[in-house]
Every structure is written in structure tokens, then in C-alpha cells.
Amino acid sequence: MTTTLSSLPTGEDIDTAIARGRRAYELDRKHVFHSWSAQEQINPMTVLAAKGSYLWDGDGNRLLDFSSQLVNTNIGHQHPKVVAAIAEQAATLCTVAPQHVNDARSEAARLIAERTPGDLNRIFFTNGGADAVEHAVRMARLHTGRYKVLSRYRSYHGGTDTAINLTGDPRRWPNDYASSGVVHFHGPFLYRSAFHAETEEQETQRALEHLERLIQMEGPNSFAAIILESVPGTAGIMVPPPGYMAGVREICDRYGIVFIADEVMAGFGRTGKWFAIDNFDVVPDLITFAKGVTSGYVPLGGVAINEAIYDTFADRAYPGGLTYSGHPLATACAVATINAMEDEGMVDNAARIGADVLGPGLRELATRHRSVGEVRGLGVFWAIELVADQATREPLAPYGGSSPAMAAVLAACKSGGLLPFANFNRIHAVPPCNVTDDEVAEGLRILDAALDVADQHAR
Template identity: 85%
Template sequence: MTALTETTLPSGQDLDTAIADGRRAYELDRKHVFHSWSAQAQLKPMTILAAQGSYVWDGDGNKLLDFSSQLVNTNIGHQHPKVVAAIADQAAKLCTVAPQHVNDARSEAARLIAERTPGDLNRIFFTNGGADAVEHAVRMARLHTGRPKVLSRYRAYHGGTETAINLTGDPRRWPNDRGSAGVVHFNGPFLYRSSFYAETEEQESQRALEYLEKLVAMEGPDTIAAIILESIPGTAGIMVPPPGYMAGVREICDRYGIVFIADEVMAGFGRSGKWFSIDHFDVQPDLLTFAKGVNSGYVPLGGVAINEAISATFDNRAYPGGLTYSGHPLATAAAVATINAMEDEGMVANAARIGADVLGPGLRELAARHPSVGEVRGLGVFWALELVADQTTREPLAPYGGSSPAMAAVIASCKENGMLPFANFNRIHAVPALNVTDDEVAEGLRILDAALTVADSHVN
């Protein structure tokens, strides 16, 4: 790790005082905080004392390059001064107000989001995060169509609440799934681990679409309210859909009157080098869910962008749903400042350039030298390294749904050399902020190079 040489943190706090405060925070955490997705007695969480730009400082004062963007949500990095100032200004003016009342921060945030969503997704329903955005999008689709079922793919993540976790297609669903949520799962395209015995992206796309259409027919088109897809699956592996697939799903939805929901919670707001990842495929969904990058996670916020047809369903019929904090002024003020900063500072274009010219080529160069890398895939600042024990058999370095000593050693190497990584199963994701610099990416690539050398030692 890179130890902080100064005696103060970026916030100006004395380092020794911050470390002491951090130790007390850790003690209180272990006594009182119940952590998500964790066996509580086995947990040893990292303390974060401070953050600035692309870096965080741990409980011992070590500086780490944040190549995780936390949970892939700090899209403009940490402590962006324009967003911090906007939150403070809004707090001084109006901290909170009930959602039935108009407030200028929410109205402006809705305008800015609607200007960037594809097509006629011009109405914005604000939620507190991504999972409840998915919950409400599904509710809207079911009420609009009068149908009960929703189709979602395996190798996907849509959230931790009741409907969202049932829609999820990864192992986090298993302990929560009662098989009664009206959800039907299907295999989507993923050529590296193809379910369709495909040899090319064209075959993968065609066969995946044929399979989906047969599934729709067998389930009964008149029973299906929606198909929900992450525009680019995130936590599940950053598998960019092959050419023609998303357009083919759109066509199936149109033919059978099915609502197409694009989940942009992780993939949206510049992450893949476009404002929304669905824009890579020239497809317009009927509903679009968002959260995370909309305000870089500075204050909890999510939402659903709604097209005119579905919005009109509720012109003279009350929509049966709402949240106390829908369009919270502090959260939406942060969104306004975030979107304007992304626009003014060219962050989306920077993410596209970094992916095409720096991060993508750098990861592929690492893959060419390390036998532990089975595949590199991604766009913008949204990349995954698929780590394997055998390139020929594609045996993963950790099992689906679990970890392994080999992956633990890779993650430990990243941290020891000064990086906070995003890891899931047998993958390391390279997901820095949109405004990451070339030098910071080069630093991250050097650390990954060392970590992959560790991974190589576990190759068969």
C-alpha cells in the first residue's frame, strides 16, 4: 500500500486523530452494525477514513486507488467539490419536503435525466435506490399490461428487495427465492460460457433470441408483462450483448405487447462511455431504471424513466405506489450537480476514450501475458477480467457463487500494492471513475499485473 506521507487527510483532519477515530468506529461497527451479504462473525471490514478523487484512505492511513468505484457508483469520484457544495447549499435552503410538493431540485433533476434518456422516456419517478426502482418498474409494467409474469436472465442482478431479488439471476437469489413472484429466468448471451454451443457472436445472438422466443411461446405471451435486462450486466460479469441481441429482444417485446425494461442502475450515467448503455445498441426501452451514478452515490437516489404510453396509463388512474423520500431535495440537488459536472467536464467522453485507448488495450495486454486470464471484456470504464485455472477448459479460478484461496490471494495482492478492487466469484472488475486519469489507469494496470502474477501461480 502507499502510506500517507502527510500528517493530515484530504479533509484536513489530523491523521493520528483520524486513525484513532477509525479504530473506535471499527469497534462500534463490530458490536452493533449488521452487514449485508455477509456472515457476521466472519467479517473483518475495512475502515475508510477519507476519500478524494480516485483514492481512499484505510483505517491505518494507507492510500489505495479505488478501482471499484465502491459499488460501481462513485462515477465522478470521491468528494467532487461541485457536488459537495450543492448538497451544502441545498441543506441550507430546504433539507427535506414531502414528495407531494414541488421542489426545484427534483424538477431540475427530472429535466436533466429526461433530456438524456432515449426516445420518449420523459417522465421520472424517483426512488431511494436501484432495487426499489426495479420494484416500481415491474409494478408499472404489470398494471399497464394486466399481465403477471416477468422474464429475466440468469447471470444478472436487479436488487435485494422481494421482487428484485427474485428477478436476480445470480446465487444471491437462492436463499430468498420462493418461486412465487411470477418470475421466469432464461439464459442470455455470453459467448465465453455459451449455453447455446455457439462459436461466434452472430451465432450466440441468433440462438439466444430463438431460445427466448420459444420460451415466450411456452410461457404464453398473454401472461408476460415485461422482459427486464441489464443493458450490460454488471456484477454478473460485464458481458456486453452481441450485435443484434438487444434489438431482437425489442422486436419480440413489440410483437407480443411485452414491456421492455432496461436496468441501467449500474450501467448508466456514463459508465460504458455513453450516458446510458442501452444507447450502444440503438434500442429504446419502455421503462429504464437508474440509481448509483445519477449522483455518484453521494446521497441515496434511484428512479424509473417512463415512456409516454405507460405514463398515460396513470393519467386518470392513481398509481398505487410511493416513497416518503421520493425525489428528496438533498439527493436530487446532488444529481443536478453531478450531471452538470459530468457534462461540463466531459466525463462521459473521457470514459469512452479511457476504455478505447488506455484501459481496454492495457487489460488486453495483461491478458496476453498472464495464463490466468481467460477473457477480457467491457466498454468505457466498465471492464471484467475472467480468471481461470485452465485457459483450455475455462475452469474458473473460483466456483460460480463462491470464492477460493486463489481469488483471495489475488484480492490480497491488489490491496497490498495499493488498490481497492471489485471482485466477484472468479472475476476482477476494472471499474474506476469516469474522470480517472491516464496516469491513474496506468497505476491500476501495474497493480493488476502483480496480482495476475499471483493468479498465474494457481493455473493448472
């Protein structure tokens, strides 16, 4: 890529912006401690500006953002109506303690409750997804009087203490002391089936049998909750096969276990539905959300609560809260984000893009590249599983790590003008919900060239 712009979308001179970015990078390396990183081994990318589906790096290069950052800028960058709503709220009321009513929080709660399934009409606001998970689990434990919680392998639920122990990927390992009351199980993932299944029907049946046997062996009366990402995100975007989520709901009903649907990444349009759980016609007891509710513009998360769990705390104090619960800037941002998504048909656009453009395009790439083991997804939520050998399904990078091959593929994406989301041996194609057909076509062209690089490392 070469820098060809004279100015950024903000109107700032490109040379001035690049100098600003270099100063920011110097300060970052002196003072900023980065998450999930060995501090002396990273070279973080500087971002000078962003607009819509694009951002500009520290050298002024434009990149198509197929990562939606951390899969949270669901309406793209710098949506003018949302930016204006944040500014308007800041001019009116920047902050207020959570025990007081404010109109932004009330309206945000109404808009979210209108879109949740069933009777999940009570909204507890948090600062983000991890503390939403923490509070959902706390609610379930207090509601049931039980302690243990079920969570699947190949999952991610956040970086705080309970959330990281619920997580079913290697980020849990350094933080897990086997004292959090979490029991992990294998969920359905036909491409890498833990059950030797050959069909989706077999995978569903065997995964549900495995889950129920585990509950029976661990003690049915000991489990407060099961938490599942409706469609697992960072762990691989494995869409549950038909009947699985309904089967989990039935098991929870049979044993009195609270069903928590983690919608932090999959919610707010990402799968072509307001909530990913709606793809499966299942109503959970609690929903955790964050990320897309504000498109990441201001941090916000929350728990949607059904009437039965609400009733537990109707005349009994809930022992939890946050200074910034329902913060006016965040909830005003949520109101503007949800209204923009509704007014501009972004959820329907995400569904159409997935069914007619992105999904077919990725499947076509898979037919031409020996490095692609599988593509899978819904809406604007897709994973490309890269392998060294299609027959053996040997991954192009090990579980829990990376490889020179994956590094080369990601470098090819960036040099072509694409910023992907990557984890282990996968590239995730997760553009904003309002991405255009032309932008998807551009992303597919860049991916096609990057997969040529992956093919050089495949047999």
C-alpha cells in the same frame, strides 16, 4: 503498503484519523449488521477519507479505487461542486413531502429526461435501484394487465422482494419460493455460451431463439415485462453481442411485452454513454436508474417512463409512492452530478479511457498471464475473468463462491495499493468516469503484479 502521510486530504492529522477509525471499527463490530455477510466471519475495511480516485483505509494507506465503491462513485470521491450543492440545498430546504413541487426535483427530472432515449420523458423518483426495479415491474404489470416477468440468468436487480427474485445469480436462491411470477432465461455470453455458439452471430441468433421459444412455451399473453441490465454488471460485464438487444425489442413488440432496461449500474457514463442502452440503438419502455445519478453521494434512484405507460396513469391513480421520492438533498445532488459530468466531459472521457487506455491495457495483460481467460467491457466498465486453465476455462473460484486463489489475488491488489471490485472468479476494473490516464496506468501496474499471483494457481 506503509503509511507515509502526516495528514489526510481533509487536513486531519493521520494519527488522529487512525485513532478515530479504530473507534469506528470497534463500534461497527459491536452494533452494525452487514449485508450479504456471515457476521462473525468478516473483517470490514475502515475508510478514513476519500478524494478523487483514491481513498485511505483505517491504517492510513492510500488505495486507488478501481471499484468505484459499489460501481457508483462515477465522478470520484468528494467532487467539490457536488459537495457544495448538497450543502447549499441543506441550507435552503432539507426536505419536503413528495406531493409538493420543489425546484431540485423538477430540474433533476429535466436533466435526466434530456438524456434518456426516445420518449422516456417522465421520471418517477425512488430511494435507490432496488425500489426503482420494484416500481418499474409494478408499472408494467398494471399497464399490461399481465403478471409474469422475464429475467436472465447472470443478472442482479436488487435486494428487495421482487428485485431479488428477478436476480439471476446465487443471491436469489435463499429468497426464492417460486411464487414471484419470474421466469429466468439464458442471455448471451459467448465465453461461457449456453448455446454451444462459436461466433457472436451464432450467440445472438441462438439466444433470441431460446428466449422466444420460452415465451411461446410459457404463454405469450402471460408476460408483463422483460427486464435486462443493458450491460450486466455484478454478474460479469457481458456486453451483449451485435443484434441481441434489437432482437429483444422486436420480440417485445411482437408479444406486447414491456421492455425494462436496468441501468442502475451501467447508466450515467459508465459505458461511455449516458445510458448503456444507447450503445445498441434500442429504446426500451422503462429505464431504471440509481447509483451514478448522484455518484452515490446521496441515495437516489428512479424510473424513466415512456408516454404509453404514462398514459395508463394519466387518469388512473398509480398505486405506489415513497416518503422520500424526489428528496431535495438527493435531487440537488443529481443536478450537480449531471452538470459536473457534462461540464467536465466525463462521459466522453470514460469512452476514451475504455477505447484507448483501459481496454488495450487489460487486453495486453491478458496476453501475458495464463490466469486470464477473457477481458471484456466498455468505457470504465470492465471484467477480468480469471481461470485455472485457459483451455478448459475452469474458473479460479466456483460460481457463487470464492477460493484461496482469489483471496490471494485480492490481497495482492490491496497490498499493491489497489481496491478492486471482485465477484466469484472475476476482478472488475471500474474506476470513475473522470479517471486519468496516469491513474489507469497505475492500476494496470498493480493488476499486473497481482496477476502474477493468480498465475501461480493456473495451469
